[in-house]
Amino acid sequence: MEYIVIGKVIDTFGVKGELKVLPMAPEEVFEKLKRVYLKRVGGEYVPFKVEGVRRHENFLLIKFKGYNDLGSVEQFKGAHLFLPEKELPKRDEEEFYAYELIGMxxxxxxxxxxxxxxxxxxFGVYDMLVLENEKIMIPFVSDIVLNVDRRERRIEVKEELVLF
Incomplete structure (x- = not known):
C-alpha cells in the first residue's frame, strides 16, 4: 500500500492536545478526516483516530482521540501525517496532487x-514546479503548462514562457 504525505506537525497548540499542522494536501482531504498515519523511524505506519480538525490562520489544528494534554502530543512535533493513496479524494482529470507530478x-x-x-x-495563487537541478522553476498554470500525461509521466510546457 502506498502512503502519501498530507501534512507536517509544526508544533503543539494550546494545552488540550491539539497539533499545529502545515497542510501538504488540498483542504478537502482534511474535511472528513477520520484517521491519519504516522510512521515510526524504520518502522510501520501507525494509525491515529482524528477527533477534530479546524483551521487556524495558514495552518490546521488537529486533535487525536485519546491525546488530551500538551505532554501527550509533544512527541509528534516534526512528524509527517500520511494517508493511504486509495483514501485520498478523487481528482478531476485536469487536477493533480503534488505527489503525482514529482518525478515527471x-x-x-x-x-x-x-x-x-x-x-x-x-506559492499561494499557484504551484511552482521545481526541477531536479533546482535552477528551473515553472509555474503550474494553464498559460505555461500545455499538457500533463499521467500515463507517460510527462509534462509539456510552452517554451516561449519558460525562463532558462
Missing part, C-alpha cells in the same frame, strides 16, 4: 528536455 519528465513544446520535477512548491 518536463519537456517544451519544441522538444527540449528540461528535467524531472523534484518537488512542487505552493
Amino acid at each position: 519528465e518536463v519537456v517544451t513544446n519544441k522538444g527540449k528536455r528540461l528535467g524531472k520535477v523534484k518537488r512542487v512548491e505552493d
Whole structure:
C-alpha cells in the first residue's frame, strides 16, 4: 500500500492536545478526516483516530482521540501525517496532487528536455514546479503548462514562457 504525505506537525497548540499542522494536501482531504498515519523511524505506519480538525490562520489544528494534554502530543512535533493513496479524494482529470507530478519528465513544446520535477512548491495563487537541478522553476498554470500525461509521466510546457 502506498502512503502519501498530507501534512507536517509544526508544533503543539494550546494545552488540550491539539497539533499545529502545515497542510501538504488540498483542504478537502482534511474535511472528513477520520484517521491519519504516522510512521515510526524504520518502522510501520501507525494509525491515529482524528477527533477534530479546524483551521487556524495558514495552518490546521488537529486533535487525536485519546491525546488530551500538551505532554501527550509533544512527541509528534516534526512528524509527517500520511494517508493511504486509495483514501485520498478523487481528482478531476485536469487536477493533480503534488505527489503525482514529482518525478515527471518536463519537456517544451519544441522538444527540449528540461528535467524531472523534484518537488512542487505552493506559492499561494499557484504551484511552482521545481526541477531536479533546482535552477528551473515553472509555474503550474494553464498559460505555461500545455499538457500533463499521467500515463507517460510527462509534462509539456510552452517554451516561449519558460525562463532558462
